[in-house]
Amino acid sequence: MSEAAATGIGASVRRREDVRFITGSGRFTDDLTQPGQTYAVFLRSPYARARIGEIDVSEALATEGVIAVLTGRDMAADGLGDLPCGWLVKQKDGSDMISAPHPPLATEVANYVGEPYGLVIAESLAAARQAAECVMADFEELDAVVDLATAVDSSQIHEGVPGNRAYDWEIGDREATEAALAGAAHVTRIDLTNNRLIPNAMEPRAALGVYDPAGDDYTLYTTSQNPHLERLVLSAFVQVAPEHKLRVIAPDVGGGFGSKIFIYAEETAVIWASRRVGRPVKWTAERSESFLADAHGRDHITHAELGLDAEGNFTALKVQTSANLGAYLSTFGSSVPTYLYGTLMAGQYRTPNIYVEVQGIYTNTAPVDAYRGAGRPEATYVVERIVETAARELGTDPAELRRRNMIRPDQFPYETPVALVYDTGDYEAGLDRALALVDYAGFPARRAASEAAGKRRGIGLACYIEACGLAPSQLAIQLGAGVGLYESGEVRVNPTGSVTVFTGSHSHGQGHETTFAQVVSDRLGVPFESVEVVHGDTGRVEFGLGTYGSRSLAVGGSALIAATDKVIAKGKRIAAHMLEAQESDVEFADGNFVVRDSNQSLSFGEVAFAAYVPANYPEDLEPGLSEKAFYDPENFTYPAGTHIAEVEIEEETGVVRLVNFVAVDDFGHVINPMIVDGQVHGGLAQGAGQALLEHGVYDDYGQLQTGSYMDYCMPRADDVPDFVVDTTVTPCTHNPLGVKGCGEAGAIGSPAAIMNAVTDALGVNDISMPATAEKVWRALRA
């Protein structure tokens, strides 16, 4: 294999970031130390809803080593603003959603257990912890609203928010959908809950704020998936510091899965406090704080109805959902159960009439926002559970009912009744490949073998679609987004011909340092080793929107391609001048600028050197070879695929074992298959966790019952099988690499597939996630 083939597009290059992680030299936020550093411990509400009275800090202040005790009232007195929600959802009647004020630190009322209302800063972590215990705050406990199903009829949490309803939103044609349901030959009805999840990136959130009086500027090291957005919000909305005086660095970040997109109280407080105390302030969450105060995910209650004609064609889908938004609207919390959910209800099917209405509800629980998949797993769960249920009711093979209704390859671009235009896909190809890999035809024999051993066995499918590559900025802004959703990239060719790439995407496990280097090295024909990728630092990268929604390669990678194209274009001008040829006669291939039909050529390195040492150089051209680009996608990308789960259930214990899982995904072109497979594996385990193990539970008083790894069941190595993963390829039609994004697919398709398998095994359809041994045991005896 040639060197380029070994490292170029399509090669499973080993990751360059691995060496530092496997040798212990990674640099996570908590690993960093600043001279004179102090330590912060947050004061958190022990109640789900309480009025905060007097806060007596005298004893805490008298504790040895304590430097300051600051509260939300101090922050308000300094004029800091609220944490904003970045997506304004319009209600059915055209009015704006109701966004309750969200001060970074609670001032008068705390609205969930764990909500911070102050912080203690001390010379050591031990001193800060000890002093935090001595802060005496008077709380007047108020009635907590915890249950999503009854929240609209409960006491009102926020002033100005009747019925605790942030919004009542809809998409699709209600009248046409109801008419089609009324005329359907068969209607399948289903009630579903989508369980609350707690993201649990393995690195807890952390922040280290440093104020430098010399330049009156601030540096914030923090666990962020999008440091530029962090800087924008902290400057424009919270007004901690002007944007040009604030540098945000997200160094190595230990996983995010959405939970590190959002702008939280803690980093806001430490950067503010660093100026108050005149020293660096560091905070690292304990895991219990992660459980209490990281934004949670999912948490829906849904009723859905699917109409079918006599031939089994879907005629209508109506979905009504209550979405728990928690106590405040987190950064993107409003968009997840609306534009990232309702718009996905066509799935892979030609369903002609769709109507979705969603009520976004406040409760006295932690804010809920994007978690891996963000709205799309919830949508897939509705569509694929109801389709599977319909097949069972009609006695049709679930795979064949899906096949009959799938959008066919010749129907693209396909406009759905819920606002999206799918550019391309071949859904049957994915279905067929998955059925073959799982040996669908052999399932009855495997079931018989399990039954002979005293076990139930079930199989379940999910044919998902997702909308990734967020997003065309104008469309997103029309729909309420507060920022554009393009991405920036810079390709800086150094005088020696090596290349430094700056991307606004952020890698926290995805391997961008490798993948993006593959892309740029492939395009410029320079060695992989000569391409360095820089990300995660507002002081080095011009701008960026960060990494979420499986967008990094589709949007961030496209920006790099655009910048690379500019580099090549400028290089052609330089080469043409040096070779005394017409610019139009210069071609660039395999790292060389070649004059067409001649033996004259210059290497990329020679042209780079000439750009910085412009001896023989076009008069009207600036020296240097460094180009920037902003790429704004034309459309979403639409990864899709078929996931099939097979489970075995022990009759005696109710224990469900996931014994086989096949995922066939269409991500368009793949740059690094090894990394893509790994992304799918991880998503599948998270989906298996949602289906079988994980559940964020509050009691009636709003106390989190699942606040540690002793109570919240994370998937461990022996909870999941080896996964069988494969891909089909229909390249995205509207980005230069033909890529769609792979980060979330695993978590999107798998919960529905697994629950379809569990219900198939049980012969009982009404069981909610997670299908724990207890629930399954009871279902077996019902």
Next chain:
Amino acid sequence: MKVALNVNGTDRELEVPDNTLLVDLLREHLRLTGTHVGCDTSQCGACTVHLNGRSVKSCTVLAAHAEGAEVVTIEGIGAPDDLHPMQEAFRDCHALQCGFCTPGMIMSAIDLVNQSDDLDNQAVREGLEGNICRCTGYHNIVRAVLQAAEKM
């Protein structure tokens, strides 16, 4: 309190508060930040190191307990140009993504291989039950441990 111990082959004598945990001695006093803290209930295993040759969760060991002991951390098992077979296998098999659980996972896996003769897929999965990874779905970690076991 004075603690004398050997860390990664070097004898160390440190003055630490009595209630210091081994993980804090490593991270805060010796600045060996490869050992991570991922939870507060001894569940996640990110802090796993070797104490006298066996894996322990260093968040659950007092520094005082390590008096006179030999401690090996992720920084002590190999170097970028001389990787331990387990480190090499993790890299080969793409057994890490964000890298946060990785040091603990590698230290646990080395002990697992050292203690077992006939590891198979299921035995590796059960043996790593004390280490949580949120990124990889464990698939490639299991492959890596089995690959390294061949070479160790």
